[in-house]
Amino acid sequence: MLSVVPIKDALELVLNRFGAKKTSTEMVSLIEAHGRRLAEDIIAQEDVPDFNRSTVDGFAVQSADLRGCSDSIPALLQKSGESLMGQPNETALLPGNCVYVPTGGALPPGADAMVMLEFTEDLGGGQFAFYKPAAPGANLILRGEDLRQGEAILKAGRKIGVADTGTLAALGVNSVPVFSKPIVGILSTGDELVPPTEDLQPGQIRDVNTDMLRAAVEEQNGMAICKGIVKDDYAALRDACMDLIPKVDILLVSGGTSVGEKDNMPKIMTELGEMLIHGLAVKPGKPTILGEMEGKAVFGLPGNPVAAFFIFDYLAKPLILAMQGGTPEADTVEARLTRAVSSNHGREEFVLARLDGTEAEPVPSKSGLISTVSRANAYFIIPRDQEGLPKGALIQVTRL
């Protein structure tokens, strides 16, 4: 029998033992950087904008000139020039004058506010009437207001999103330091497995885990090296592990992790490295192995795809992220169970659910039926010390 470990403890062990080692840094173009994780803080090298910039079409003024003006007593200013888009405006604005500036244009030195065109009246001869006072700073973006030179605007480990791509473009960061993709070896073992490309003979099933784990790895910026299917044979499986381990940062083996005669992974883990955990106090996922070979994390995932899905998500994904300086973004919401679920096996249990607003409908799942995960869009965990959850219970649901 396995001496099972709580999943929280297993995650802590994974991150403590393997999470501190980051992948190397590589420079990629701004286009390639989207979705990757920053390897260094991004420091603004200059003020953005680097001039005082109008946010309206109108007149740059000295706000003091408009003090006390009103509908009945307008302030009268003389138009002394225009700012052109994309050109510096270096002629200082003198008291009593105004300068036309289009949206996005540079204010002249001496101006401290913008007044929208529609709040002025052209009196002819270059004279304009202003009917409302303007506060200093009105309708403009001050130099450095967006980003100040020296400011760490994006931190290492951050996943570069759409707006971040915009921020990097605004800063002129065209070559972006990101963490290299963690290389993850993937292999499936089991005599009953055939590749999805082959027809099934009676008693055979298709290898689901190779393609599923590759997609899961790539979704976290990992680079997958897929070995395919290895037979339930001690030497073959050991050789496949020995072949992969020098090439990868993390190795995922699915199948062969239990305690049966044909379960070779426990012995191989001990022979080639160190067994850290054999057995998790969770359902599904009990026959999980965690070990180390040549300093690399090796996950012996259960052969059944639903268990492999959950254990990857709970244990391996955080490590792939940690190697890129990131942490899983918890996407959990509080929801109400639409019906009771039972659980009485003394292990934590992952339960699939369909989350609809704040209602969570449990999705019945037998271990191994991967399409049940496709039918769900979320999951929750029943604590090990609870025999189940009643209808209407408030639970934390994690989106898939």
Next chain:
Amino acid sequence: MLSVVPIKDALELVLNRFGAKKTSTEMVSLIEAHGRRLAEDIIAQEDVPDFNRSTVDGFAVQSADLRGCSDSIPALLQKSGESLMGQPNETALLPGNCVYVPTGGALPPGADAMVMLEFTEDLGGGQFAFYKPAAPGANLILRGEDLRQGEAILKAGRKIGVADTGTLAALGVNSVPVFSKPIVGILSTGDELVPPTEDLQPGQIRDVNTDMLRAAVEEQNGMAICKGIVKDDYAALRDACMDLIPKVDILLVSGGTSVGEKDNMPKIMTELGEMLIHGLAVKPGKPTILGEMEGKAVFGLPGNPVAAFFIFDYLAKPLILAMQGGTPEADTVEARLTRAVSSNHGREEFVLARLDGTEAEPVPSKSGLISTVSRANAYFIIPRDQEGLPKGALIQVTRL
């Protein structure tokens, strides 16, 4: 002045007018399919599994043979064979007999339940004692229980996730029908703009929208064709639009959309096609254009990147998804405002926020400061008929 349209009405118009036309279908490999959207329902071509499959190591039995057995009166069965992994088991199980089946192995015909090895006792001579009754169906997955032949397991328009990749592999779907990537033309106009790769001269700013919109388009499976920066020149901008429009499904032009002298897009839209909307009742984003050229949707996005970000997200993204049979997955949560926000301009307002658990902290943003979006992780909308929201208000917050 613009005659502004509420954003909900604008979205409805976009989807009604352009959303029904889907991109073509292409076949891609299972690896490439991840993240794409299905163009057809995926129908199970066979039962999965296509045999009755054990979920434990143990004995296949006829449950009737164990009826009434107990610790004091065990049932005695004769072992008549073993199932091998990946091999069919065609010898029918006879009453009074049992067959060893490993986890994942096929039950012999006639067996209707599995009993775990640890609940039996080897009495020698092939005779085994069973101490507990087994319910029909215990510890096994029935043929077709995962997927039944003819069942539509994944629907057209669905984004293929990690588990779906597993489901497709389980079904042997190696060539996946997905919607082609919508082709989206992107260009920025503005005399003050320079590419992010160039040094800034006084009065110039970098073109943020090209890279940001490309990232946003690619995140929705779109394929971006980036024209770069076009000067504020009527003929140049018109020619650029004429060049792009036959090559794309959607055109995004940012800048030049207001009513100023240098704002050429309104005239070009009318000359080359049809202006549908000029002006949205929203802040930021008022100077937005929606039009049609050669049957394609053309968005005139505001030049300021924050406005372009929001209007893309609210109006253009749903169309890119609709062309692939998808709908935006609302990722909204209810949260409490940590402080009051004001809004008194009679337009709906997008307000950036930092969402932490169920608390939303408004992030101050002046139109145009794209780094403020990087500082936020969510946003909410103040309705146009409200002057603001008080501290502690319960609001619907959308994650970015």
